[in-house]
Amino acid sequence: MQAYDLVIVGGGIGGSALATVMAEAGRSVLLLEATDVYQDKVRGEWIAPWGVAEVQRLGLYDRLMAAGGHHITRHVTYDETRAPEDAEATALPLGIFREGVPGPLCLRHPIHCQTLFDAAKAAGATALRGVNVMSATGGPDPTVVYEHDGRTVEAHARLLVGADGRTSQVREAAGIVLHQDKPHHWFAGLLVDGVEGWDPTLQAIGTEGDFGFLAFPQGEGRVRVYGGYPLDQAQRFKGPDGARRFLDAFAMACSPGNAALVAGEPAGPLFSYFNADSWTDEPFAPGVVLVGDAAGWNDPILGLGLSITYRDVRIVSDLLKASDDWRAVDFSSYAQERAERMRRLRFIAGLQAAVDMEFGEAAAERRRSLFERGAADPSLKAHGLGVMAGPEMLPPEMFTEEHRARVLGG
Numbered sequence: 188m189q190a191y192d193l194v195i196v197g198g199g200i201g202g203s204a205l206a207t208v209m210a211e212a213g214r215s216v217l218l219l220e221a222t223d224v225y226q227d228k229v230r231g232e233w234i235a236p237w238g239v240a241e242v243q244r245l246g247l248y249d250r251l252m253a254a255g256g257h258h259i260t261r262h263v264t265y266d267e268t269r270a271p272e273d274a275e276a277t278a279l280p281l282g283i284f285r286e287g288v289p290g291p292l293c294l295r296h297p298i299h300c301q302t303l304f305d306a307a308k309a310a311g312a313t314a315l316r317g318v319n320v321m322s323a324t325g326g327p328d329p330t331v332v333y334e335h336d337g338r339t340v341e342a343h344a345r346l347l348v349g350a351d352g353r354t355s356q357v358r359e360a361a362g363i364v365l366h367q368d369k370p371h372h373w374f375a376g377l378l379v380d381g382v383e384g385w386d387p388t389l390q391a392i393g394t395e396g397d398f399g400f401l402a403f404p405q406g407e408g409r410v411r412v413y414g415g416y417p418l419d420q421a422q423r424f425k426g427p428d429g430a431r432r433f434l435d436a437f438a439m440a441c442s443p444g445n446a447a448l449v450a451g452e453p454a455g456p457l458f459s460y461f462n463a464d465s466w467t468d469e470p471f472a473p474g475v476v477l478v479g480d481a482a483g484w485n486d487p488i489l490g491l492g493l494s495i496t497y498r499d500v501r502i503v504s505d506l507l508k509a510s511d512d513w514r515a516v517d518f519s520s521y522a523q524e525r526a527e528r529m530r531r532l533r534f535i536a537g538l539q540a541a542v543d544m545e546f547g548e549a550a551a552e553r554r555r556s557l558f559e560r561g562a563a564d565p566s567l568k569a570h571g572l573g574v575m576a577g578p579e580m581l582p583p584e585m586f587t588e589e590h591r592a593r594v595l596g597g
């Protein structure tokens with residue numbers, strides 16, 4: 188039998204970051220990760236400026252930069268309803284959203300996870316890979332039974348943390364219910380190598396025909412690209428040449444620079460997900476707290492899962508560091524902040540998906556009208572501030588049906 192202050196199930200971004208911070212604060216931590224090697228599963232590789240601010244507050248920024256972190260400093264929204272020069276003339280500088288943050292931060296997900304896992308180990312956490320968690324129980328005596336290296340071990344903790352992603356075993360065992368929205372569109376992602384001529388400081392999005400694209404450079408000719416397409420096209424990029432056909436879909440008259448992406452080479456798997464939002468009412472139960480996707484996730488159209496996860500880790504670690512009596516730690520302030528944060532982000536994602544990932548003439552006309560009206564009335568584009576600077580930066584009246592109707596022009 189083993190005893191720790193914290194047992195964390197899941198050594199991805201959330202679990203490894205929390206393990207690092209708590210081990211550095213002198214607590215004993217057991218971190219259990221199922222995989223032996225972090226693989227590209229098409230997960231977050233772009234951290235919003237407000238997420239970077241959370242990384243800085245956690246003291247992890249220098250480690251991400253040393254691992255290859257790459258800042259992007261400009262954004263362009265291309266669209267079939269306007270000329271590329273007009274789109275580029277309204278490029279948005281990305282260093283304006285958070286003090287001391289030059290822009291979003293990009294880092295390959297497997298490298299990001301490994302960097303944090305190594306940091307947790309270096310900080311003194313017992314960090315294990317290739318673990319099979321057989322049971323994870325909360326309550327007054329949180330206990331995890333796991334198999335590792337052919338041994339079955341029972342570990343007790345003062346607190347059990349579920350950082351085990353979307354299909355969280357800890358959430359399930361704690362009886363915490365996950366709510367999910369209806370999917371809005373398909374969303375696929377691919378890492379592209381050998382991209383020559385794409386400005387490494389420029390991120391771009393755009394919609395043309397029945398495809399919406401996003402491109403986030405990582406430096407050294409690598410770009411992480413995503414594409415959204417209608418729900419009734421499930422088979423569109425299936426098959427052995429799916430990744431090539433996916434890249435070909437980036438050829439767009441409205442964004443001539445995409446030719447550099449089309450000429451690149453797939454450098455990882457192509458995975459498609461349907462985009463939807465999910466949430467929990469309370470991401471905690473007696474003896475258990477959830478962080479990151481385990482606690483519910485935002486529609487990836489906004490690319491905010493990492494930022495959300497880092498904020499979870501910051502809030503939970505602050506609560507734990509502030510008290511020695513973890514039985515008395517009250518996670519309701521975390522639950523309230525997270526519920527409002529996720530409600531706001533769900534609203535913004537719904538708006539963004541309606542603008543960028545709906546296709547056909549009526550949707551194109553809606554975007555054209557929004558560009559025109561937004562130039563005169565910046566409040567119509569204010570949801571973008573919520574994505575970059577954080578959802579708490581916007582006034583409550585932005586999160587109403589009236590505002591949505593104003594933006595969408597209906």
Ligand SMILES: Cc1cc2nc3c(=O)[nH]c(=O)nc-3n(C[C@H](O)[C@H](O)[C@H](O)COP(=O)(O)OP(=O)(O)OC[C@H]3O[C@@H](n4cnc5c(N)ncnc54)[C@H](O)[C@@H]3O)c2cc1C
Nearest residue numbers: 197199200201221230231233351352479480490491492493
């Ligand atoms: C298509 C797509 C694009 C995205 N793009 C972005 C983006 O650009 N920016 C962004 O911020 N976010 C993005 N996200 C979301 C982001 O990847 C996630 O929100 C983030 O990875 C959540 O981190 P996590 O640590 O909670 O979970 P995960 O990254 O899922 O990590 C969970 C870890 O737990 C381990 N695990 C699971 N079950 C067990 C178990 N029973 N025992 C032990 N270990 C276990 C897993 O192996 C994994 O290592 C995207 C998501 C998708 C689907």
